[in-house]
Amino acid sequence: MVSSDAARTTGPTPSPSPTRRVSTRIGAITPSATLAVDAKAAELKAQGRPVIGFGSGQPDFPTPDYILTAAADAVHQRVNHGYTAAAGLPELRSAIADKTRRDSGITIDASQVLVTNGGKQAVYSAMATLCDPGDEVLLPAPYWTTYPESIKLAGGVPVPVTADESTGYRVTVAQLEQARTDRTKALLFNSPSNPTGTVYPRDEVEAIGRWALEHGIWVITDEIYEHLVYDGARAEPISAVVPELADTTLILNGVAKTYSMTGWRVGWMAGPQDVIKAAVSYQSHLCGNVANVSQRAALAAVAGPLDAVAEMRDAFDARRRRIVELLNAIPGVECPTPQGAFYAYPSVKALLGKPLRGATPTDTVELADLILEHAEVAVVPGEAFGTPGYFRFSYALSTDALTEGVRRVGELLSEIN
Incomplete structure (x- = not known):
């Protein structure tokens, strides 16, 4: 009879399965x-x-010179050499709140803002904070390539709702309603849109917002391209058009596109205080504060002109x-x-x-x-x-x-x- 120990050592050692080396x-x-x-x-x-x-x-x-100057000055300030609050520099959070009132007509407090490592982290943090396993997120398509991956990483299920060139790549309330189930948790809304450049007119934004409000669906609105609009179009913030959505809307934004600061990696998420508080707790374990020099540069950007x-x-x-x-x-x-x-x-x-x-x-x-x-x-x-x-x-x-x-x-x- 072969002992169990001998049995375990007989023959070649199996190689680890490649599929098990990565989760x-x-x-x-x-x-x-x-x-x-x-x-x-x-x-x-x-x-x-x-x-x-x-x-x-x-x-x-x-990146504009005045922003570079602010960053250069920040490098030599010892206060920027150590850890700071995970939620972001208080001055930057306050400036983002002011900028949101100025540009979107939405009044928020600095405590409702979380500064993130670029817009991508804001997207993922929003999903991670809102989604439980199996929760569905309605995703108008064409969509930015990162959206579905962020939803899946957070345990959610992306549900594409597709529009084509015949409608200017804009989805309708009827399409959203057809895709809605009892597992629908949120709608990810992006206008102006990547990849299509689509801008939803105010009446369609309102119709979608009223529909989301009626059914208790969260809106995650990515407004990173808000200032890049043409032909008299206007980026209409959904929670400004439908103010009653304020308690179930997360606004995602950042300095990357408006100020040509893609490499500085500063974005943010704004929304109800309880959700932001939870997202701050998550970020405190994920990465802590965004780089302070980048935050100082972003402060100069959002507090400055739009020239x-x-x-x-x-x-x-x-x-x-x-x-x-x-x-x-x-x-x-x-x-x-x-x-x-x-x-x-x-x-x-x-x-x-x-x-x-x-x-x-x-x-x-x-x-x-x-x-x-x-x-x-x-x-x-x-x-x-x-x-x-x-x-x-x-x-x-x-x-x-x-x-x-x-x-x-x-x-x-x-x-x-």
């Missing part, structure tokens, strides 16, 4: 497609190829008009005119399933790969945003690069019969 929760995450496209473009550029990238979701303007964003908006507006004109001139491409942010989201469904350079792309992932290889242009396929058959083009690049990039794409796609 199921983390292993299920889909990497950020926009960052992956940027990384691939950078890799090819490093090889000497003249790649033009439309993947980047960041303004191509420098810089006005200049950026004018430049983006000219590029917006140019890229829409160029894209719509390509046979088989249909591009609605975006009213906000700095993205165009054309449909290329008419070009799929047709031969191109020895291949027959059946989805926009395959078509994007062909464009990168043969036209040396990087675009983000619609699969990343929950809607295959589309591309996202960021027009946060020079007009010359934009024009040349779309010209290359059009030249390649013209080979499709």
Whole structure:
């Protein structure tokens, strides 16, 4: 009879299962497609190829000088060299409350603000604070690639509600109602939108807000592109349009887009005090305070003027008009005119399933790969945003690069019969 100890040592030692080296929760995450496209473009550029990238979701303007000065001064202040409150510097929280009143017409107290490491952390912290396992979050699609992953990481279930170019990528109350179940906890609302540039008009914002209020559904509203609107459009804050939503709304925002501060990593979440208090407790264990120098820079930004964003908006507006004109001139491409942010989201469904350079792309992932290889242009396929058959083009690049990039794409796609 073989002893149990001998039995355990007989034969080769099994290798750990690869699926068990990483948790199921983390292993299920889909990497950020926009960052992956940027990384691939950078890799090819490093090889000497003249790649033009439309993947980047960041303004191509420098952070304004007065913000840099505030950061430089902060570096030499010893008070910024140690830990500070997990919720954020009191001065910054107060300035964010003032900025919210100024720009959105919503009155909040500094105690209702949590400063986060960029907008992405604000999104995840909102989900982690609100969602229990199995709670459903309605997610208008096309959606920003990080939204569904944040919902799933928090134990929630993303429920896409899809709109297309025929409605300007705006979902309706009827669609939301059809998707609602007894597990629906929240609606994630983003206007102006990434990836489409869609801006919901006031009457539609009100209708959606009234519907959420009627059914006791939380609204998580991402307002990061609030100042980048065109053609007289206005970003209508949902809890300003429907004030009764104040107790069931979380406002997400940050300095990244308005002040060209993507790398500074300062965002925030604002909402009811009990929820913010819980989110602060969570952040105290997750990471503690946001870097103090970045917070001081953000304080200068939100307390300062909006001159810089006005200049950026004018430049983006000219590029917006140019890229829409160029894209719509390509046979088989249909591009609605975006009213906000700095993205165009054309449909290329008419070009799929047709031969191109020895291949027959059946989805926009395959078509994007062909464009990168043969036209040396990087675009983000619609699969990343929950809607295959589309591309996202960021027009946060020079007009010359934009024009040349779309010209290359059009030249390649013209080979499709």
